[in-house]
Amino acid sequence: MTSKKIINNMADNIDPSLFDFAEYDESKSELTGYSNYSFWRSTVQVFMKNKVAVALLILIVTVVLFTLVQPYLPNQKSPTKIYLDPNTGLQYRNVQPNDEFIFGTNSIGQDLWARLWSGTRTSLYIGVAVGIFEAIVGITIGALWGYVRKLDAIITEIYNVWDNIPSTVVLIILTYIMKPSIPTIIFAMCMTGWLQMARFVRNLILIIRDREYNLASRCLGTPTGRIITKNLLPYLVSVIMLRMALAIPAAIGNEVFLSYIGMGLPVDIPSLGNLINEGRALMMDPSQRYQLFFPAAVISVVTISFYVIGNVFADSADPRNHV
Amino acid sequence: MNKEILLEVKNLKVEFGKSNKKFTAVNDVSFNIHKGETFGLVGESGSGKTTIGRAIIRINPAASGEIIYKGQTISGKIDKELDTELTRKIQMIFQDPMASLNERAKVDYIVSEGLYNLKNYGSEEDRKKKVEQALLDVGLLPEFASRFPHEFSGGQRQRIGIARVLVMEPELIIADEPISALDVSIRAQVINLLAELQKQKDLTYLFIAHDLSVVRFISDRIAVIYKGKIVELAETEKLFAHPLHPYTRSLLSAIPTPNPRVEKSKVIEIYQPDKEHYDYASNPPEWIEIEPGHFVLANEREFESYKKNFQS
Amino acid sequence: MINNEIVLSIEDLVIKFNLRGQELTAIRGASLTLYKGESLAIVGESGSGKSVFTKSFMGLLDANGRIESGSILYQGNDLAKYKTEDEWIKIRGKEIAMVFQDPMTSLNPLKKVGRQVQESIELHQNLKGEEAKKLAVEILNDVGISDPEIRYNQYPHEFSGGMRQRVVIAIAVACNPNILICDEPTTALDVTIQAQILQLLKNLQKKYRLTIIYITHDLGVVANVADRIAVMYAGDIIELGLSEEVFFDPKHPYTWALLSSLPQLGIKGEALYSIKGTPPNLFKEIKGDAFAPRNPHALKIDFEERPPYFEVSPTHKARTWLLDPRAPKVEPPLLIQKMKEMEVKRGEGIE
Numbered sequence: 001m002t003s004k005k006i007i008n009n010m011a012d013n014i015d016p017s018l019f020d021f022a023e024y025d026e027s028k029s030e031l032t033g034y035s036n037y038s039f040w041r042s043t044v045q046v047f048m049k050n051k052v053a054v055a056l057l058i059l060i061v062t063v064v065l066f067t068l069v070q071p072y073l074p075n076q077k078s079p080t081k082i083y084l085d086p087n088t089g090l091q092y093r094n095v096q097p098n099d100e101f102i103f104g105t106n107s108i109g110q111d112l113w114a115r116l117w118s119g120t121r122t123s124l125y126i127g128v129a130v131g132i133f134e135a136i137v138g139i140t141i142g143a144l145w146g147y148v149r150k151l152d153a154i155i156t157e158i159y160n161v162w163d164n165i166p167s168t169v170v171l172i173i174l175t176y177i178m179k180p181s182i183p184t185i186i187f188a189m190c191m192t193g194w195l196q197m198a199r200f201v202r203n204l205i206l207i208i209r210d211r212e213y214n215l216a217s218r219c220l221g222t223p224t225g226r227i228i229t230k231n232l233l234p235y236l237v238s239v240i241m242l243r244m245a246l247a248i249p250a251a252i253g254n255e256v257f258l259s260y261i262g263m264g265l266p267v268d269i270p271s272l273g274n275l276i277n278e279g280r281a282l283m284m285d286p287s288q289r290y291q292l293f294f295p296a297a298v299i300s301v302v303t304i305s306f307y308v309i310g311n312v313f314a315d316s317a318d319p320r321n322h323v
Numbered sequence: 324m325n326k327e328i329l330l331e332v333k334n335l336k337v338e339f340g341k342s343n344k345k346f347t348a349v350n351d352v353s354f355n356i357h358k359g360e361t362f363g364l365v366g367e368s369g370s371g372k373t374t375i376g377r378a379i380i381r382i383n384p385a386a387s388g389e390i391i392y393k394g395q396t397i398s399g400k401i402d403k404e405l406d407t408e409l410t411r412k413i414q415m416i417f418q419d420p421m422a423s424l425n426e427r428a429k430v431d432y433i434v435s436e437g438l439y440n441l442k443n444y445g446s447e448e449d450r451k452k453k454v455e456q457a458l459l460d461v462g463l464l465p466e467f468a469s470r471f472p473h474e475f476s477g478g479q480r481q482r483i484g485i486a487r488v489l490v491m492e493p494e495l496i497i498a499d500e501p502i503s504a505l506d507v508s509i510r511a512q513v514i515n516l517l518a519e520l521q522k523q524k525d526l527t528y529l530f531i532a533h534d535l536s537v538v539r540f541i542s543d544r545i546a547v548i549y550k551g552k553i554v555e556l557a558e559t560e561k562l563f564a565h566p567l568h569p570y571t572r573s574l575l576s577a578i579p580t581p582n583p584r585v586e587k588s589k590v591i592e593i594y595q596p597d598k599e600h601y602d603y604a605s606n607p608p609e610w611i612e613i614e615p616g617h618f619v620l621a622n623e624r625e626f627e628s629y630k631k632n633f634q635s
Numbered sequence: 636m637i638n639n640e641i642v643l644s645i646e647d648l649v650i651k652f653n654l655r656g657q658e659l660t661a662i663r664g665a666s667l668t669l670y671k672g673e674s675l676a677i678v679g680e681s682g683s684g685k686s687v688f689t690k691s692f693m694g695l696l697d698a699n700g701r702i703e704s705g706s707i708l709y710q711g712n713d714l715a716k717y718k719t720e721d722e723w724i725k726i727r728g729k730e731i732a733m734v735f736q737d738p739m740t741s742l743n744p745l746k747k748v749g750r751q752v753q754e755s756i757e758l759h760q761n762l763k764g765e766e767a768k769k770l771a772v773e774i775l776n777d778v779g780i781s782d783p784e785i786r787y788n789q790y791p792h793e794f795s796g797g798m799r800q801r802v803v804i805a806i807a808v809a810c811n812p813n814i815l816i817c818d819e820p821t822t823a824l825d826v827t828i829q830a831q832i833l834q835l836l837k838n839l840q841k842k843y844r845l846t847i848i849y850i851t852h853d854l855g856v857v858a859n860v861a862d863r864i865a866v867m868y869a870g871d872i873i874e875l876g877l878s879e880e881v882f883f884d885p886k887h888p889y890t891w892a893l894l895s896s897l898p899q900l901g902i903k904g905e906a907l908y909s910i911k912g913t914p915p916n917l918f919k920e921i922k923g924d925a926f927a928p929r930n931p932h933a934l935k936i937d938f939e940e941r942p943p944y945f946e947v948s949p950t951h952k953a954r955t956w957l958l959d960p961r962a963p964k965v966e967p968p969l970l971i972q973k974m975k976e977m978e979v980k981r982g983e984g985i986e
Contacts, residue, residue: 018936019961022927039427042655212423219380220487221410221440234427322655367825368796476913477681506680507852511896511909518906533826540898540907559903577826579855581897582978583878586858591830 042322046315053312060305063298064124070117077101077111079118079270084109094288103294106278116294119270123255124302126186126271127248133190135244138197139236143228145198146205159195167192171254175263185258185265189251197243204236238317245310249303256299272299329495329527330356330379335388335398337374348374350551351388353610356495361521361528363542363559365535365574371551372531376497379529380415381406392495411441414493418500420480424472430483431468434458437491457486460523461516478509482516489520497529502537514541535578539563544616547571549594553610557617567619567629569599600625642846643669643692643814648705648715650684650691650870659917661687663870663925664705669814669846674837676849676857676878678893679867682914685850688867689816691715693731694723729759732812736819738799742791748802749775749787755809771809777842778805779835797828801835808839815840818850833859854897858882863950866890869915869925876951883975885967886945886953888930895970908970924956932957932965 048054070076077083083092083105091109095101103112145155174188208214209232217227233240252272258264259273260280267274272295279292315321337349349371356362366372377383379390381397390398397409414437417423424433434454437443444450455465461482472480481501488496498517502510518541520526532538538545539559546556547570555568566572573594580586600608606622613619613629621629650662661684669675679685690696692707694717707714709730717723735741743751753771757763762770768787775783778801791799800820807815817836821829833856840847849860857864857878864881866874866889874887885891894900895908912929915921924930927937936942936956945958957965966972 016961018939019934019956019959019963021963022933022935022938212417212419213425215382216415216417216423216484216487217425217436218382219410219415220437220491221407222436223440226439230428230432231425367827478913507854508680508893508896508910511898511907512911514898515906515909534898535826536898540901540903573827577830579826579829579853579859581854581858581882581894581899581974582981583858583861583882584978585981586855589830589859591827591834593831594827 039319039322042319043313043316046321047313050312050316053309056305056308059301060309063120063301067117067121067124070114077114079114080110080268082109083111094282094291096287097290104290106291107282112275112291112294115270115275116298119272119275119295120298120302122182122265122269123252123272124248126182126189126255127251129186130189130193130251131244131247133186134193134197134247135240137190137194138243139201139233139240141194142198142201143205143232146202147209147224147228147232159199163195168257171258172261172263175258180258180263180265182265182269185255189254193247193250197240197247200239200243201236204239205232208232208235238314241317242310242314245306245313249306252299252302327358328355329358329393330529331389331391332375332379333389333391335375335378335390336386337371337378337383338386347386348551349378352548352551352553353388354546354553354556356527356529358494358527359521359525360543361530361541363538363545364529364531364548365533365538365545366548367533367574369550370548372533372548373499375548376415376499376529376531380413380497381409407441410437411443411491412493413495413497414488414491416481416484416488416496416498416501419504420477420484421504423484424480426472428471429468430458430470430472433472433483434468434487434490436487441491443491453490454486457490458483460489460520461486462512476509477505478512481505481509481513485513485516485520489524492524493526495527495529497531499531500533501530503532503534510537517541535574547574552620554620555618561614561617565614565617565633567613567617567632568621570594570596640671641668642671642709643667644706644708645669645692646706646708648688648691648707649703650687650696651701651703652697653699654918657918660703660920661700661870661917662691663921665867665870665872667865667872667875669848671846672840672844673862674840674847674849674860675863675865676851676861677865677867678851678854678857680852680914682869682917683867684870685867686818689733689818689848689850692814692816693727693733694720695733728755728810728812730812731814731816732807732810734800734803734807734815734817734820737823738791738796738803739823741803742799744791746790747788748791748794749783749789752787752802752805752809755806759810771805774805774809775802777839778802778808779831780805797824797832800824800828800832804832804835804839808843808845811843813846814848815845816848816850819852820849821856822851822853829856830859836860854894866893869921870917871925871954873926873955874953876947876953880948880951883978884947884951885971886947886951886958887926887955888932888957889926890953891968891971892929894974895968900970900974908968924954934962 084090085092092105093109094107095105097104101111101113103116106112106115141155144151170192171188174191175184178184214227214231217231255264255271255273256276259277264273264277265271275295276292276299279295282288283292333353335349335352336347339346339348352375364372364375374383378385378398385398388398389396392409392413395405397405431454434457435450438450438453444453454468458465458467463479463482463486472483475483502513505513514537517528521528530538530542542559544556544558545562546553547568548554549570555562555566555571562571563575566575573592576590576592602624603622606624608620608622608625610618611621611626613626613633619629645665645667647664647666648662649660649664652659652661665688677685677688687696687700691702692714702715705715714726749771752774753767756767756770772783772787775787780786780798780801791802794802820836821832824832836847837860839845849856851857861878864876864878865872866881866887868889874881874885874890881890882894885894892908892910896910898907901907910929915925915928923939924937924942927933930937934956942954942956944952944954946952947958956962
């Protein structure tokens with residue numbers, strides 16, 4: 001029942017010369033045939049397996065491209081021009097979607113289609129700018145905070161103080177002082193946004209800073225800056241990507257909030273924030289709901305897409321998921 | 324091997340933690356390492372052996388005591404020039420080959436890291452040559468420089484770790500459990516490599532380990548450490564022939580031997596410090612030389628009984 | 636000790652894994668018989684497949700692994716055919732229990748130690764509440780934890796490494812299993828504690844009539860505990876025999892190499908014997924003997940045909956063409972002969 005294959009009858013037709021010694025090549029034994037695993041390739045592969053994320057990625061790329069291309073398409077209207085009815089000479093107020101105005105017009109006669117894409121462009125621009133800035137400042141401060149022990153106490157104090165001030169209050173104060181415009185909004189959001197990223201980065205660095213390979217680098221005399229950039233940050237890629245991806249819908253959300261309390265961008269710069277605000281005002285009238293519907297739809301798509309893409313990418317970049 | 328002293332450790336004390344909850348990892352440890360020798364430091368987990376190594380290479384600061392390298396004090400605050408020189412002269416090999424290499428960097432960068440730091444090379448050509456030579460010295464192929472650590476086995480990774488140390492041209496290498504995390508058959512490869520390199524490059528090793536069989540094979544002298552204090556120090560064979568301190572004896576009795584008949588009938592001696600050293604409060608122990616080169620931590624009473632053991 | 640009752644029988648087991656799009660054959664047709672009451676040591680290095688092999692007896696293979704072919708016969712059932720958790724739940728713990736390597740991560744840090752032992756009892760032994768607690772305290776005592784009633788209420792972080800491993804063993808023993816698999820039970824422990832834990836396992840084996848499988852790469856541990864030894868290389872059992880047969884009369888070149896590279900056999904000032912190279916890539920199909928490229932005694936046929944088992948004695952067999960009657964006579968390396976001589980001398984010295 002066991003496999004004691006005591007072979008007496010096995011292939012007596014084995015060539016007896018096979019029982020001579022084989023040549024022993026030492027150097028051959030050193031070659032290993034290990035898999036040619038590439039971190040980024042595996043990340044992309046795992047990401048591609050998630051169909052929803054891929055679909056949303058295609059969607060969001062299409063949207064972004066469209067916002068860039070839209071002004072150059074034929075028959076596009078200006079987002080700020082007030083359109084007058086040629087017959088009556090009056091403004092085309094609150095016209096529901098029709099052939100001429102695909103998304104209708106708003107309460108002063110501007111084309112919502114043009115405004116929507118212009119607004120999406122603006123909001124995405126703000127979101128990306130904030131995301132990048134938060135990343136740079138957040139990572140720098142977070143890395144120093146986590147790695148350089150002497151700075152830990154000071155930066156923790158600064159963080160605690162800053163964190164305790166409600167971010168909405170900071171946003172309001174800054175936009176009030178500096179008068180609403182795109183740069184001020186970006187600035188204000190960055191002032192509150194870097195905290196989260198810094199904290200994340202700091203916590204992760206605390207975990208890995210004393211791993212043996214970092215001790216080895218210290219023994220070899222590697223300066224702090226290079227330890228942070230070459231030893232630590234590469235491990236934080238997935239977290240950083242996630243936070244950047246989430247920063248964009250967060251920025252748009254903040255912008256909507258500011259518009260709601262009247263601190264948003266002026267009306268002549270369309271943005272998803274003030275579009276939503278205008279639409280909200282007319283929400284109760286069923287015939288005017290389209291003014292809220294279109295910008296809300298765009299915000300939803302953008303937010304959900306970035307959220308899902310960010311999360312799936314972060315999971316894909318985790319080497320433990322590279323099976 | 325001459326008797327020139329390369330490293331002196333004097334009354335070293337290393338503490339961890341904040342002021343009222345201090346933990347003394349290394350407690351008044353003294354020993355010398357001679358040029359060209361392999362000095363084995365043996366102890367179990369928590370004994371402080373790794374901390375001693377890290378104090379010498381200045382990762383952990385010394386709370387008190389002195390570490391002197393070739394006549395110069397290297398513990399405490401030192402100037403930048405000395406620091407740079409020490410980075411070159413004293414280096415460390417780490418235990419876990421899976422954790423001691425930067426996964427996201429190529430082997431070329433990993434081995435060159437020290438060179439970049441000290442600008443210890445002429446041109447780019449020169450640097451590449453040094454990396455190649457280091458890889459060859461440890462028995463790896465130069466083409467491995469363009470690969471990543473995860474493509475290699477544990478033994479090969481450990482050899483990459485040794486290559487990055489060699490490229491600095493050090494004098495003293497602290498090997499902190501360099502083979503504990505390796506497979507049995509790979510250990511022999513790495514041990515042979517270390518012995519070979521020692522001969523070729525006139526290196527001195529501080530070999531920290533808990534596996535006495537390996538330490539016996541590779542070390543010239545051995546110090547046994549228990550809870551932050553060195554309890555016995557002697558030349559290897561003298562230590563194995565006449566282990567005096569009860570902790571040393573218990574450690575020796577527990578070494579696994581690859582002989583089933585011996586193992587199955589083995590009797591382990593258990594070290595009970597309270598029973599053995601019941602009178603340390605009234606009669607504290609001292610570091611006594613009981614035969615030339617053989618030291619033991621004992622008070623007078625114990626010293627007397629050890630002397631008797633010797634004679635029998 | 637060893638009677639001839641067979642408690643587990645594995646035949647030609649093949650286990651494969653899906654890894655990054657490729658297929659890895661971790662176990663390449665391994666067979667093994669386990670007798671009631673014995674201590675069997677499976678010796679191998681990383682990549683030999685020893686952990687995977689035993690995990691398959693309990694359905695603990697990773698999600699990307701599967702048993703491709705072969706059988707695992709236990710009490711008339713073929714465990715290799717089990718697919719669902721319901722089937723495995725009847726086996727795990729109650730029939731086959733496992734002690735893992737790292738006691739730090741094997742225990743739940745948030746539960747009292749006594750509770751963890753008690754849960755094991757309640758699950759597998761039909762006792763509840765106070766009765767279970769009493770038995771838990773008794774088992775804690777059996778594994779050498781002093782003041783078990785007090786320590787019952789403590790948490791894992793209040794125990795030292797060796798103590799934690801005793802707790803892990805207690806939990807395994809509390810299941811009242813037939814077979815206990817110990818996967819590197821002492822590797823993470825100090826040498827003095829290691830000896831104590833091994834003694835503990837031997838005592839428990841007697842008291843609870845356990846059959847124990849030890850998985851390890853430490854030949855000292857093997858010498859201490861094993862009645863029989865199975866040597867694994869690249870997913871195959873290449874030598875199997877009684878402990879003394881494998882130590883003093885090994886037949887497979889890999890076993891020779893393994894024993895030769897021990898530092899205990901080294902002569903100061905000379906190089907230790909070391910096996911060149913690294914284990915083979917299991918993603919590729921292996922032709923012939925897996926150890927051939929690293930084997931200085933390889934025959935040409937080792938690269939062509941996989942060797943079958945050759946019987947050295949009723950209890951000792953090895954998978955190497957060197958045992959074929961047509962093969963040239965090869966003496967074991969000097970170090971192995973030296974080991975045997977040393978043992979003979981020692982034996983005479985005792986007498």
